[in-house]
Amino acid sequence: MLERVIDPEKIDVQADCIEMSELYTGERVKNGRILKGFELVEIGEGDGIEVIGNCRDIMGIHVLVSGVTEDSAQAIESIFSEVINRMKGVEYRFRKENVRIIVSEEIKEKFSAECVGRVIYDAIKAIPAVRSVKVRIICDENEFIKIIEKSRGIHEVREEKSRNLKDSDVSRFYGCVSCQVYLPHHVCIITPDRPSPCGTLYGEAKAAEELKLVHYYFPVDRGRTIDEHKGEYEGVNRAVEEMSDGTITRVKLHSVLDSPPSTGNYAEAIVFYIPEENGFGIVDRSCGKKTPVGLTFDSMEKIIVGRQVEGFLGISFAYMKSPEFLKGDGGWNRVVWVSPKIYEYIMEFLPYELLKKIRTTS
């Protein structure tokens, strides 16, 4: 059961410690200090702000909330990027265990763990259903490692839970246009079988939209099925066309070769077509090496980000576990190469018969 807890207008967080405005959302910070982070909201008791360690190059944000459901708790994670991106000279990228906070030189004296803690605390405390909030800003390395592991486990359990739901079980998907502050024509469609390229799960998008926690999620009525195999629906096409300003008119949710979804800013991995092998490769963001098509993750991302490019597709690790993964193009049967981190990941769940046909590089 979800509670309607906040109106987007009410996320009006101001801080004495740093200049904040919605106008700074979308600001790109180049050459700033990069802090590695994670985001975790779980049900728990406590009140106030706790800073653990001195923040140099890491900053985990761990929140305990009470008074809301588990669905609401996971949706509250959406608030972090929303409010931190409103800080002048600060950019918050990626999600869950891959967060990067980039702090510009000009603002580095003002940006502090206490300030981030205060802003997050105030934003969550403004949610009427929330009874108590404890914000823990973790800069101590040992505690960071301990909680990021915990966070990974909790997010895996949430993913597992959401896998029980299929695209065919629901008549409503969710769209996200958060990346439009950088990429004006990009739209993500998030379904039970297709978490977004940045890793947002259907349940998270649904809860965040129903709670009106942030303004960028919207419901998408699936409408008539055009192609069940590739995942094409009339309502999805209509929504994408409208939200992309007519730039994209057709999307097949489970295809990379034929009208694939466009790729947002925070894709965890990219699927690419290898013509010589009539198969696919998948490279993750941490892989700096060239792939079999001669491109690195970064160079591919520059070509496809914000666009629908047949033969390339931004995806999340969670989507790799979906039974509908690239179903329209043959799924795992067509994958011939993956980067080492992905190989390690798929070893956990892919049957040996499929795994043995996939090579990687060391």
Ligand code: SF4
């Ligand atoms: S990648 Fe998609 S789901 Fe993720 S923030 Fe961008 S638009 Fe939203």
